[in-house]
Amino acid sequence: MGVDDNSESKLKPSVVLTGSANESYGPCIGLVDIGVSQSAFLFRVSLPSIRSDQSQLKCEIQRDGKVCIQGVITEGTGMLEGISSKCEMKVEKFCRPGPFTISFNLPGSVDPRLFSPKFRPDGILEVVVMKSMNTGDSVDARAPPS
Template identity: 45%
Template sequence: MYSYITPFPSEDETDADKIGQAMLFLPSRPTQKEWSDIVAATKNGFALTGSAVTGQVGPIIGLTDIGECEDSYLFRVSLPGVKREEREFSCEVDTDGKVLIRGVTTTGEKTVARYNQVFEMQTHNLCPPGHFSVAFRLPGPVDPHQFSGNFGTDGILEGIVMKGK
C-alpha cells in the first residue's frame, strides 16, 4: 500500500507474515487521511523520534552500505551537513557489531550568513539543524579495538572493523 514502509526483519523471524521494526520515509507531511491509513495498517502502533516528531524532513542522514570480506566489515554512512569536529561527532563500535554515530547537523537553518551577507532561506529541504544519532548492526561480532574510520569532505563516513571471534 505505502511504498515508503520498509520492514526490518527481526533476528528470530521465521514467518513471512511477521514484521518487526519498520522505518517510514515520507516525502512530505502526510494528510490526516494518510496518517489514519498508516496507523490503521499497523498491528501494534508506531513511534516517531528525532526530527520526525516535529514533521521536519530532508535528505536522509544515516543511509548505510555494509560490505564484508573474509576478516572484516566495511560500512559507509551518508552524513550530509554534519560537523566533523571531534567534540561534536562520535562513532562507537561494540563487540556485538552495533555501531552508534552521534553528531550535529549544520544545514536546514532558516537564516544563513555567508560572505558578510544574510540570506533568509525560502526552502527548507535539507536536514534540520541539531543533534542526531544513527545506530545499526553489522552482520556479526567485531573487535572494536581494530576499527579505523575516515569522515570525508563528501559527507560519507567510511569505517573498517575487523571481525571478532
C-alpha cells in the same frame, strides 16, 4: 535459497534514526552500505550537511556488531550568508539543528578495538572494523572519526 542469499539480507541493516536525523526532508541522512571481507566489515553512512569539526561526531562499536553514531547538527539556521549578501531561507530541506543518533547492526561480531573511522569531505563516514577472532573479547570501543 543459497548461503549467499541469506548473507545479502544481513547486509541490509535495520537502521534506527532519532533526533534531527529522523526529521530530514532533503538529502538522506543515515543511509548505510555494508561490505564484507574475510577478515573485516566496511560500512559507510551518509551524513550530508554535517561538518566533522562542529558536529561532535562519535562512533561506538560493540563486540556483537552493534554500531551507534551520535552527533549534533549545528547548521540549518534560517539565515545564509553569501559573498555580498544575506538570505533568509523560506524553504529548508536539510536537517534541522540538534542532536541525532543512527544505530544499526553489522552481520557478525567484531573486535571493537580494531576499527578505523574516516569522515570523508563528501559527507560519508567510512569505517573498517575487524571481525572478532576471539568470542571472549568484551571490550567496546568509542572514538571520534578522523
